[in-house]
Amino acid sequence: xxxxxxxxxxxxxxxxxxxxxxxxxxxEYADSEGRGQNLAFPRAALRDTKDAFVLVAEVPGLADAExxxxxxxxxxxVSGERKATAPKGxxxxxxxxxxxxxxxxxALPARIDVDKVAAELKNGLLVVTMPKHPESQPKQITxxxx
Numbered sequence: 001x002x003x004x005x006x007x008x009x010x011x012x013x014x015x016x017x018x019x020x021x022x023x024x025x026x027x028e029y030a031d032s033e034g035r036g037q038n039l040a041f042p043r044a045a046l047r048d049t050k051d052a053f054v055l056v057a058e059v060p061g062l063a064d065a066e067x068x069x070x071x072x073x074x075x076x077x078v079s080g081e082r083k084a085t086a087p088k089g090x091x092x093x094x095x096x097x098x099x100x101x102x103x104x105x106x107a108l109p110a111r112i113d114v115d116k117v118a119a120e121l122k123n124g125l126l127v128v129t130m131p132k133h134p135e136s137q138p139k140q141i142t143x144x145x146x
Contacts, residue, residue: 052131060124073111079103110136
């Protein structure tokens with residue numbers, strides 16, 4: 001079996017080897033995450049229905065009190081914060097989930113009626129329904145024969 005031998009007498013070679021290993025590790029991480037795409041949190045999908053835009057965002061482990069939404073006529077911002085704390089009387093032996101803080105804005109393709117925006121959190125999915133502003137909805141125009 002061959003083993004990897006490092007020449008510690010040549011510091012430049014050591015740093016070059018370290019750089020190559022880091023590059024490889026970062027490449028493997030990006031590949032495992034879909035080539036580095038969709039690393040934004042929360043992952044979301046924005047749908048356009050006839051009368052509204054519907055945003056569905058994955059926010060597992062967050063309660064409604066930990067989420068904040070802010071809407072303008074052409075954007076929606078979803079932000080949240082969760083503190084990782086142990087229940088009273090418990091000692092933490094291992095923590096793999098830390099504090100979480102995020103903010104993500106979504107540009108909307110048309111104006112919405114901010115006063116009618118509604119949000120619901122169920123089973124880790126945040127569903128935000130944003131009715132379109134009446135002025136931004138297409139109006140059907142009939143063509144008359146001359």
